[in-house]
Amino acid sequence: MTTTDAAALTPEQIVERNLAVVDAHFHNENPEDIDKAIDLYGETIVWEVPARGVLLRDKAEVKEAYLKLFESYQVTKMIQVSRFGTGNSVVDDSIAEMTLVGDVENNVPGCPFPAGTEVSMRIVHIFELDDNGRITRENGYELWRRLDGPINDDIPADAVVIDF
Template sequence: MNDALSFQDLINDTRPDAELSREEVIERNLRVVEAHFHNENPDDVDKAIALYADGIVWEAPCRGMVYTDPAEVRKAYFGIFRTIKYNKTTALRRFATETSVFDDQIADVEVVGNEMPNLGYPIGTRLNARLVHCFEMRDGRITREIAYEMLREHGGSLDHDSVPEGAHVVVYDPSAF
């Protein structure tokens, strides 16, 4: 992927997929999802939301949540930011087609608030979350984001994952270990 392209380049790229080669569409889809994840934070979430197409559908099926209004998606993100503190993420795999991007990661997190509907864990619980995202894409925009948040108590009997050799790990809070 071309890392020299900026967020503004992605926003300004309004070319329909039909004008690009298959490889260019896939590369753009991967860049859009990377930029979306990069901007999923309280300071930049509006940039993440700007990468949605009109008619966005955002789902968290494990919690029974579906949003179709960007303002509601934004509100949900801030609820997540106030509820979950990330200690570490491990990127397992990401791949794309012309119409979809799949992302699989593990997040070591702590529950610090109670603004995520149907979370099911009290404040103070440390979780190992398997976060699998399926993005549907069209013309360089995200039309649907499905976030499968499979939550397990950290160190519990269900806390087992196969991590590929060389998986990219980001530590946000070294004091958690």
Template sequence: MFEGVKDKDLTREQVIERNLNVVEAHFHNETPESVDKAIALYADDIIWEAPLRGIIMTDPVEIKKNYIGIFKTVKYNKTTALRRFATEEYVFDDQIADVQIVGDQMPNLLFPIGSRCSCRITHVFFMRDGKIRREIAYEGFRPWGGPADLDSIPEGSEVVVYDSEVVGT
């Protein structure tokens, strides 16, 4: 719905709805099997950032390699969606992930293989005409169960469990 339509030709509500749907589709396709569909939602002038790891990318081929590295490094046990909202130009997404570090292909990740971490992942997406033109992923990795593993979780937050077998600490 609204594919190929410019923002200026939609109502404010339609632009916001489309932006939320694009980000949902992007997250849904952040898997090894469908990462190309996630990347297809980027604008031609995409900028992908992970500032807490010092990463900035503008080449979709490099961004895909980065995602493959993430898939080979982080195993998701559980996610908790805290909040997501949008305007005509931005989508904000805030979640917590219970993860295990299973590889070493994520540059500047300061946790060794075998670590279990809680990761507060806050995304800001800059949107234009139904495409993501900038994705900023603030990835706050913390030792699972440690003193900094503390979050205010809104009542009714959606929790998705990916694997009941959790190893590592």
């Protein structure tokens, strides 16, 4: 995906570009395509998951963190509850249903559940993008719940649902 400098775009086109960049980033969050996701970051990146105490500022470290996550999550469903953008940010509210596998304790610092647990994780991402449409900050706010526990999410009828 190529990005375009904001000076050549209308405000509406900037929002469309930012949404497309984040969509491409999510689409490439898998072991085979992770380099494409990382390529959408700017020269500097802040990658933060505050609930688990994770803060990274290096693309190589972010890639390594993603690869460890891929070893520890067996995702069965993604539900996109809401996504919207502005001139320099995109907010995505989603739910991931997955089974934790492998070395969760070491691969997912601060994860509240052990391997073998089926979870429903509500995750809100806040992305900041520069004038060239590159991601400069990715914050993930996670709410971990057991899949068989009390979950009371208000999911719109038109929510995008992807089963794996």
